[in-house]
Amino acid sequence: MVAKNTICLWYDNDALGAAQFYAATFPDSAVTAVFRAPTDFPGGKAGDVLTVNFTVLGIPCMGLNGGPAFKQSEAFSFQVATDDQEETDRYWNAIVGNGGKESDCGWCKDKWGLSWQITPRTLSEALAAGGDEGKRAFAAMMTMQKIDVAAIDAARRG
Structure with a gap:
C-alpha cells in the first residue's frame, strides 16, 4: 500500500545505500521496496535503481536517484x-x-x-x-x- 503522504528525498545515485543505513541504524525503519529502470534512459541503464521506498522511525520516505542536479x-x-x-x-x-x-x-x-x-x-x-x-x-x-x-x-x- 502506498502512503497518502511520503517524504521524497533526492540522492545523487545511492538512495538504496542510504535507506539500508537508516534501516540498520534506527528502530521502526526498513527498506520496503526497490524500483529499477525497466529500460535504458538518459543518464542510466536498465536495472539501475530509480527509487527506494523506506521508513525512518516510522516515517514513510522515498529515495530518488535523481543525479547531481540538486543537493x-x-x-x-x-x-x-x-x-x-x-x-x-x-x-x-x-x-x-x-x-x-x-x-x-x-x-x-x-x-x-x-x-x-x-x-x-x-x-x-x-x-x-x-x-x-x-x-x-x-x-x-x-x-x-x-x-x-x-x-x-x-x-x-x-
Missing part, C-alpha cells in the same frame, strides 16, 4: 528525540562515523548530505519550560556540537 540542505532535516546520552551517542556516532559531519547545536549530516538533529528530550523540555531554565539550557546548547545531556541537565538546574 540536500539544512532546509530539511530529521529531528530525532533521544531519551539519554547513550541513545544520543549511538545515533550521532552512527551518522558521523559513517562518513557524516558534525555541526553545531545537535545537528549533523550523513554522508549523503541529509541533515539530522539528534535532540535529547531534556533539551526540548528545557526550551519549552522557557524563563531562566530555557535561557540557561539554550546558552549551554550553543557551545555544543553533539548535545551533552549532563551539561544540559546542570544548566536546567542552574
